[in-house]
Amino acid sequence: MLHKGLRTFIIFSIIFTIILAGCSSNSSNKESNAASSVNASDTAAPANTAAEEKTLTISWPKDIGPLNPHQYAPNEFFAQGMYYEPLIDYGEGGKLVPKLAESWDVSEDGKTYTFHLRKNVKFTDGSDFTAEVVKKNFDTILANRDMHSWLGVISQIENTEVVDANTFKITLKSQYYPALQEFAVVRPLRFLGAAGFPDDGNTANGIKSPITTGPWVLSEYKKDEEAVFTRNDNYWGTKPNIDKLIVKVIPDPEARVLALEKGDIDLIYGEGVISLDAFVNLRDSGKFETAVSDPLASRAIIVNTTKGPFADLNVRLALQHAVNKQALVDGVTNGVEKAADTIIAPNFPYANVGLKPYDYNLETAKSLLDQAGWKLPEGKSIREKNGQPLEIELVYMGDDEVEKPMATAIQSDLKQIGINVKLTGLERQLRNKRMEAADSDLLFWSTYGAPYDPHNFVSTNYEPGYGIFEAQQGLPMANELHQQMKDVLLTTDEAKRQELYTSIFTTLHDQAVYLPISYLTSIAVYPKYVTGLKFPAHRDETPFDTLDIQK
């Protein structure tokens, strides 16, 4: 008996040692984590108690990334946008606003751009912002030209030149009107201080430290947990009202809402950062202020004109009349997105061309289908033509919480006019594959938005390979339309440019190549003590500079 008892004892002690061994390695690690977080909260705590120091805490789904101004993921757009500055900023309605360039001249032939840089701008390490540094940044960007080839101006740059300490000149290969607008994008055309460059000068291999001219300085950083930005007191422009901005990584949308309710964070901001139901609940609770931005981009459906029923213009037009967009935005997005009548919202440059919206009218839709030869047989609910039923496929992103319910609603809308819709929900990459092959009748898509559109929109339309050019091949005037799209980017004459855009938007609208659904917006939810929220016109910029806390 004793022998057996002893053995049981040994077995259980072994189990416990294994378990404890597993724990101890972790707990030591946890302790070190805890120690560093204590430091962070030690420094944060006086900020809250001392009335003069204002700290704003926000959440973001992901880590801010390495803050490299010239690279893409895992750098987060918002962080690069708030941290680094462009030569030119994108303002309300696409108006170009001086930023690090005080002014600029464009030569007669539209190929040479001379930037007069702002004087007395210093980087956070105390060095001067000069034409030399601008050139250094351009050199590393152009060394990785292929990576940035999506941005028209990069592939157009032939030569960069330091004229004097505060003048910088860029020569393009050919005329390209959106060049100035593209200097406002977040990446890669923003400026890192010389000391931040790696030894080989190529920022594609990483940066030494994030040295900026901007209003914020990264002061503490714990990857995947938290980043603390402190106001740059030597900032050349209007300094932020708050002293400290803490960005907490909260991956789960519902947890973000709970963190706001608990008071762990002071602001929820961005596109699709919380579910639209949660947004409405917070708005109706009366405890928080909520705001919705102007249109930033468009959500639309690409209609494939090359094959199937939508090769016929009348069927495309019927689609325009049959989908109840207002019900879609009200029902699915609780009115957070705005119903869209045109593919590019009228608040975008050159896009306010007075197109007549298609009204929601089932009778019109039905008669258009009749004209197209799709008749409703006696006793059936799906139309037929030559014995073939009217069936189409709608592809959407399976995990998208807006596209999915919208797709279902469109399915039932189209059922009412006798069209049977097959829904296909795909993971993002697989959906891209289908899009590139133009292998669907209808496909959910969204534009790049401000500051990229409308010029980036037209280049995605005329360049083969993304599936949009391919889906437009059924148009009788496809070649002419795509030629106009190429021409508009090269026109330097403002009136001619507007004329071309008007023609392009009119053709796309009349030919019903897109079914515009809604305009995407950013949302903000914050307690009443947060004031001064103003949405930037630029999709990837943030409103932190103007925010204030009044407790």
Add this chain to the structure above:
Amino acid sequence: MKISNFIWKRIWMTVPVLLGASFVSFSLLRLTPIDPAKAYLTVSNVRPTDEAVSAIRSQLGLDRPFFSQFATWLGDLLHFNFGTSFYSKLPVTEELYNRLPITAALAISSLILAVAVSIPLGLASALQKDRFIDHVCRVLAFLGSSAPQFGVAYLLIYFLSVKWDMFPLQGADSWRNYVLPAITLSFSLIATYSRLLRAGLLKGLNEPFVLYAKARGMRTFAILTRHVLRHAIRPVITAAGMNLGKLFAGSVIVEQIFGMQGMGGFFLESVFRRDYPVIQGYILIMAFIFVFGNFIADVIQTMLDPRSALEQGKVRGR
């Protein structure tokens, strides 16, 4: 020596398993129709121009032939180098090194909690069969196996964190961060384990040795804990061994909700990004953990009942 032989054999068996897992994951990934270069650009919200795609492909070494890529990966693996993440450009070992401890702490604490709660629950419901406690345990088990993890998690957060502020909501800084996620994860395990244990105990009570023990005047509780439990706990240990791997691999939802930057959410994102080196490294580690979990369970089984190792020895014709 019998047991150590058995252990050595099991350790050697992991080598072909790991090699097989790495080859299969390596080839399956390259059979998928999605180009990681394009995936990277899409994640970056950049239009995938031909120039950019081919620049990235050569940067990532994806333009090289399949076997050359596999040879490099295998060669690096021998030096414990899992390659560099396509996405973050950091070594995969570093990425996993930062995340594995969080997931490990979560998995092991959930497992301990589950076993620790299941034993008294199982004992109580076996002793009080078809009486009040048994019914309560049955309802608990029913809830545990049917309630979705995210539901349990949000309920716990809402009451214990937001309302009563007993535990932090996000992060993995201190042990207090692990309490709610561990409860969430162990909830469904407790349901399974306590029912397994109850069934085992009730079956054990019919064994002749229990009758003899009773004849010797031992009390039922003592018989249960000192004799029957040793046998009845074996299925629970097997299940726990299998669950260890599952907890490492499948705590995605809980990690996301509680903002713990562990392996689960990282892996899921890497799949969407088609980050081959991370996926390969992750699969290899998971294969190892599954094998290891089962191995530990088997070792404990053998110790609880050395006959199982002996039987294996006999079959080998020792």
